[in-house]
Amino acid sequence: MDDLRAVPPSLTGLTTYLLSRTGKIARGRLAGRFAERGLRLWHHAVLAALADFGPHVQRDLAARLAIDPSDMAKIVDELAGAGAGAGTGAGAGTGAGVRAGTETGTETEAGYVERARDTADRRRITVTLTAAGRALLAELDADAEAVQDEILDSLTDDEREHLNALLRKVFTHLDN
Amino acid sequence: MDDLRAVPPSLTGLTTYLLSRTGKIARGRLAGRFAERGLRLWHHAVLAALADFGPHVQRDLAARLAIDPSDMAKIVDELAGAGAGAGTGAGAGTGAGVRAGTETGTETEAGYVERARDTADRRRITVTLTAAGRALLAELDADAEAVQDEILDSLTDDEREHLNALLRKVFTHLDN
DNA sequence: ACCTATCATGGGTGCGCACCCACTAATTTG
């Protein structure tokens, strides 16, 4: 007893704490996978938003994901242009995106997303998902499901669904 | 439709994502409350561990909470000595801890925890929860439950318990 | 007694994330 590794039960009794901890673990593992591609969680969210709701004015995209417009600019920049895949494990996967451009080599034209100035209001930039982006999204979703299988390993299918339903309820209500 | 604030359903369909998101919200709100006291989440965890398992050699405490010994030293330092409450809202609460010492004012002797050198092995430092620490822990637990009520607002009591059970199952299995 | 391992601690690093501000270009308002 007193395993020296056992987590304080007064903490695991708090759902807040369990949520925070397991959430962090989930986040960490997912972020780890994405990092192998030189991506972060927001990249996934952006791709998913574009896939689900179609092209967005960049500002609306930021509003939807509740992120600062300034930060969104950077994320879109990484998804559209060079830089995202320069890191460790880029291109290790099925090679969906990450087409080498005509540049000198350190630069990789990602092209997961396309930016186009709105002809009506030339201040605005409309962001559109490309085919490469769609392919990447599929891979990231696969990553997410893999992580999910890891994490929910101890649950039956029924329990998983139940958990998802409960969390969804909590989340949508929290979303306000 | 297309609420412009709606979160991509392909994300909310992923339990990983829900976990990560709600976990982050929970963490954020909790951290916010603790921050008003000049504390962080680890402080709570440390106090809880001491309450649940009694005094610890500092190194064991670090091992239990899976934290770097170096970081644990700093946390224990903050719980024991001055510095923790110097910030914004210290002393706003019921005033359990944070007794002003005999010092000049900017310094606050926290004393939530006591460090004592082990007489047998004088390298080791045994950390013990004080009465003030126990009182603080009670407040932090109350904070946690308040946040919990906020977050789980949309769930019935049955559902809350169910959620807790599921998360606990996931977490303990993940703990490995 | 000497060498090595262990503990606590201080200092520093890097990442992710959330903000914030200033600046430019373009549009809308009066």
Added chain:
DNA sequence: CAAATTAGTGGGTGCGCACCCATGATAGGT
């Protein structure tokens, strides 16, 4: 047409967290 507003962008800041390394003190093994 001038003034005010909005979109995108670049740059910078601060926090929390997880690491890692060096150092000084202490123990233990041989």
